[in-house]
Amino acid sequence: MEQKKRGEKALMLAGKVLLVFYTLFAVFPLIWMIIIAFKGDSQMYDTLFIFHPTLANFKNVLTKGSYVKAFVSNLIISGGAVLVSVLVGVPAAYALARYEFKHKEGVAFTILSFKFAPEILIIIPVFTIFQKLKLYDTYFGMIWIYQFIGLPLLIWVLRGYFEDIPVEMERAAELDGYSKREIFFKMLIPLIRPGLVAAALLSFIFCWNNFTFGLMLCGFKIQTITVSALTYISTSTIHYGQMAVVSVIAIIPEIIMCLCIQKHLVRGLSFGAVKG
Incomplete structure (x- = not known):
């Protein structure tokens, strides 16, 4: 023993x-x-842990170039895209979960296929449309295209949550005199909050890290952080220290958001899985 x-x-x-x-x-x-x-260019290829730390890379990134402007632009685009995705995705997920209509599963699969389709597949026609509609290098155009990045994921995650809520709860609330609007906002939304938070965060991360759309659909007025990082690569050298600073700053919003909504995030990723 x-x-x-x-x-x-x-x-x-x-x-x-x-x-x-x-x-x-x-x-x-x-x-x-x-x-x-925290390494200078001259120490970049020396020993990994023994070096003289410097803040020169942070100073160059934050005071020179356009990275700060790109950071703000990326925040506006990603935040706006997630907001639009939530406003569109929550009602769409509820409709797919509760209502029966022709080709329902086909519509749901088509929405999901938008997530798996490679961005390079549609970038040329989207670029042409943006040029014709004068959406190129505008916040409105970028938010419009970025919301397609997270919308399919958000719809499919929340659909599973709505399906897990018994229909009898809604019928009982109707018998108590609640309108459909009150049932949706006062009962269903609080119940799906963990899934909504988790899906919104994942959508924000996908939008925040996107490279293809930012490269092809932005010009001189707007620039995303993923594209702005390329400015530290020149024909003669690569400023690894400054690129590292760019990467460190880029992950700060994601870490802060994860820490702030950790309670909802853990539960949201554990429940509400898609059925079937």
């Missing part, structure tokens, strides 16, 4: 050691990026 307990403790200890090593392995690229952000 005692030997069995020792064996179990040894297995637990080995598991914890392996977990620590895996954690270090998984987060090392992030640690490496932060270290490079």
Whole structure:
């Protein structure tokens, strides 16, 4: 019996050691990026952990060039796109979950296919449309195209949440005198809040990190952070330290959002899975 307990403790200890090593392995690229952000160009190829830290890279990124403007533009575009996706996606998810109509599953699959279709497949016709409608290099045009990035995911996640809510709850509320509007906003929205938060966050991350649309549909007035990072690559050299600073700053909004909505995020990713 005692030997069995020792064996179990040894297995637990080995598991914890392996977990620590895996954690270090998984987060090392992030640690490496932060270290490079504090390295000068002359120390870039020296030893990894022994160097003289400098803030020159942060100064160059934040005071020179257009990265700050690109950061603000990216925030406006991604935030606006997620807002539009939520306003459109929540009613669409409810309709797909509750109502029966012809070709319902075909419509749902078509919406989902927008997520899997490669962006390069549609970029040329979209570019032509933007030029004709004068949407090129405008916030309205970028928000309009970016909302297609997260909308399919949001609809499919929330559809599963609505399907998990019994219809009898809505009928009971109707018998109590509640209107459909009151049922939707006062009962259903609070129940799907974890899934809505999780899906909205994932949609924001996909929009925030998008490169193709920002490269092809933006010009001199608007620039996203993914495209702005290319300015630190020249024909003669690559400023790795400044690119690391750009990457570190770019992940700050995502980390802050994850920490702020962590409670809803964990529950949202654990429940409301798509059925069938």
